[in-house]
Amino acid sequence: MSESEANESVNGRLLVFAFASQIFAWTGAALFLPIIPIYLRFLNATDVEIGHYSAIILVSLSFGPVALGWVSDRWHLRDRLVVGCLAIQVPVCWLMGTTDQLWVACFLNTLLWTFGASAISLTRAIVALNFATDQRDRAFARLAIASPASFVIGGLAGGRIVEAWGYPGLFKTMTVFWMLAMLAALGICDRHRVQAQDDTDIDTSSMGKPLLLFCAAMMFQSFSFQWSEIAFPLRLSDIGLSLTFITSMHSVSSLASIPIVLIAGRYAGRVGNVNLLFGGLVVFALCRLGLSLVEARTHVIGLQVVAGLPAAFSHSIASAVIAGLGPARSVGSRMSLLMMCGGVGGALGGVVGGYLLEAYGPAGLIAFSGIGFMFTGMYLKLFVVDPTRDSSTRAV
Numbered sequence: 001m002s003e004s005e006a007n008e009s010v011n012g013r014l015l016v017f018a019f020a021s022q023i024f025a026w027t028g029a030a031l032f033l034p035i036i037p038i039y040l041r042f043l044n045a046t047d048v049e050i051g052h053y054s055a056i057i058l059v060s061l062s063f064g065p066v067a068l069g070w071v072s073d074r075w076h077l078r079d080r081l082v083v084g085c086l087a088i089q090v091p092v093c094w095l096m097g098t099t100d101q102l103w104v105a106c107f108l109n110t111l112l113w114t115f116g117a118s119a120i121s122l123t124r125a126i127v128a129l130n131f132a133t134d135q136r137d138r139a140f141a142r143l144a145i146a147s148p149a150s151f152v153i154g155g156l157a158g159g160r161i162v163e164a165w166g167y168p169g170l171f172k173t174m175t176v177f178w179m180l181a182m183l184a185a186l187g188i189c190d191r192h193r194v195q196a197q198d199d200t201d202i203d204t205s206s207m208g209k210p211l212l213l214f215c216a217a218m219m220f221q222s223f224s225f226q227w228s229e230i231a232f233p234l235r236l237s238d239i240g241l242s243l244t245f246i247t248s249m250h251s252v253s254s255l256a257s258i259p260i261v262l263i264a265g266r267y268a269g270r271v272g273n274v275n276l277l278f279g280g281l282v283v284f285a286l287c288r289l290g291l292s293l294v295e296a297r298t299h300v301i302g303l304q305v306v307a308g309l310p311a312a313f314s315h316s317i318a319s320a321v322i323a324g325l326g327p328a329r330s331v332g333s334r335m336s337l338l339m340m341c342g343g344v345g346g347a348l349g350g351v352v353g354g355y356l357l358e359a360y361g362p363a364g365l366i367a368f369s370g371i372g373f374m375f376t377g378m379y380l381k382l383f384v385v386d387p388t389r390d391s392s393t394r395a396v
Contacts, residue, residue, distance in 0.1 A: 010191065014130055015139060017187030018123050022146035024181035025086065025119060028093070028174045030154025031161065034250045037233050038243065039167065043102045051354015053106055054226060057113050058346035064114030065121045065339040078122050078129075079190040085119040086182035093178055097171030116178075117343070119185070121335040126190045128323040128331050137266075137273075137320050144261050144316030148254035148308070155251030159244040210385060211325045211334075215341045217380050218318060221281065222345030224372025227353045227365050228288055235362035239295045252301060253308025261316060273317045274386035280314055281377035283307070288370035292363045321386070 032039070040050045068085070072078040092111045099105055124143070131139045161170045236246045287307035294300060322338045323331055357365045 011130055011135075011139075014188060014191075015127070015142060017184055018127060019143055019146055020184035021082070021086070021181045021188065022120065022123060022143060023150050024177050024184055025089075025116060026147050026150030027153050028089070028177035028181065029116060030151040030250070031158040031170060031174050031177070032154075033229075034151075034155060034247045035158055035162065035233060035243065037230055038237065038246075040102070042167065043100060043105060045102055047358040048354045049102070050230060051350045051352070051357065053102070054230060054350030054353070055347040056106055057109050058222075058226065058343045058350055060110040060114040060117075060343070063340070063343075065118045065336040065343075066333070068118040068122065068336065070333055070336070072122055072125065076190070078126050079185075079188045082119050082122045082126070082188060083182060083185045085115040085122070086178060086185050088115045089119075089178035090175055090182065093171055093175040097168040097175075117339050118336075119181075121339045123185075123188065124319050124323075125331050125335040126188060128319070128335070130191055133324070136323055137316075140316040140319050140323075141261050141266070144319075145258055147315060148257045148261065151254035152251045152258075155247045155249065155254065157247075159242075159247035163243060211322075211337075213384050214321060214325065215337060217277075217376060217384055218338060218341040219345035220372070220376040220379060221314075222342040223349035223352075224369045224376060226346040226349030227356070227369035227372060230350065230353045230357060231362045231366035231369060232291070234357070235291065235366050236300065238362055241297070241300070245297075249300065249304045253304040256305045257308040272386045273321050274380055274384050276317055277314060278377050278381045281373050281380065285370045285373035285377065288366055288373060292367035292370065 036054075037050055040053055045053060068081055072081055089112060092108055092115075096105060096108045096112070099108070124140070127139050127143055128136060157173075158170065161173055232249075233246050236249070237243075284307050287303045290303050291300065291307075294303065318338060319335065322334045326334055353365055356368055360368070
């Protein structure tokens with residue numbers, strides 16, 4: 001067997017374990033994410049408290065992954081850190097099923113998302129480092145299938161589990177999936193070792209501005225996405241749809257999006273990653289504006305199917321862009337920076353969204369989210385140049 005064939009075989013094994021770990025981790029999250037606002041109302045949270053709760057959780061998505069990303073780049077412990085982060089999830093998730101106090105749940109949820117987000121960003125960093133530049137788009141696309149596939153499972157099961165066994169039963173089920181994610185992560189091996197030549201052919205002088213512009217775009221996107229996440233289940237609840245129907249909508253959109261993830265990964269290099277993100281944001285914006293107006297079940301299902309298509313590939317495309325915006329030695333920090341932008345944008349969106357929800361209701365807030373997505377798309381098109389189409393800025 002040649003060296004290239006051996007390397008391809010090892011990378012294939014890495015991707016299998018990374019995918020298995022990610023799909024279990026995302027399923028643990030997907031069981032809960034679609035119904036967080038409804039869970040908070042169960043804990044007697046006000047609309048403003050829902051916004052503040054979301055902001056606190058999303059701040060944890062910012063600083064935890066950044067700190068662990070820096071540690072991973074400095075000491076090259078990415079694979080072991082992934083296992084450690086997932087191991088912490090197991091007792092934390094179990095404890096969430098034992099409390100009905102809002103701010104105790106908030107503290108535990110902060111730990112849950114801090115280490116969960118860190119595990120996801122570190123896994124992406126490992127994939128970015130161990131796959132050649134021309135293979136990253138496809139590798140990220142295959143890894144990204146874990147997210148919509150998990151939301152198919154979580155969306156179908158989450159509401160039914162709550163209706164059958166309550167929230168304690170939901171958190172026990174989540175605990176099992178986080179444990180499986182940890183066991184799968186034991187097979188992830190980061191073979192990349194920083195060498196002097198990693199950075200010798202990279203011109204870093206022009207990376208600061210493209211990186212900042214792209215991160216700002218991702219922050220705007222997360223700001224709007226948080227409004228959508230807060231408003232979506234409450235909007236459907238207000239028009240009389242059941243909890244099972246609400247959670248199943250995530251399954252519908254996720255199932256429809258799976259083939260799109262693979263297609264986007266295959267043709268991203270030809271179309272352009274930024275162009276794909278722009279088109280996806282415009283489509284998602286129109287769907288959210290439509291959802292603020294419709295009430296019929298069939299219309300809601302149709303809009304969710306269409307909205308799920310661009311939402312599915314945004315993570316993989318953004319990861320491919322950020323991986324190419326600097327040297328290999330700092331890819332973990334850049335992946336964490338991407339996660340931080342999502343956390344900061346989402347936190348700000350959560351605070352503002354709570355007040356908008358109180359003033360305009362779920363329909364108004366979801367319309368504002370559509371406007372926000374449209375603005376982000378225009379910003380991307382006008383100010384962000386796709387660095388992955390410029391070989392001079394790619395990591396070697």
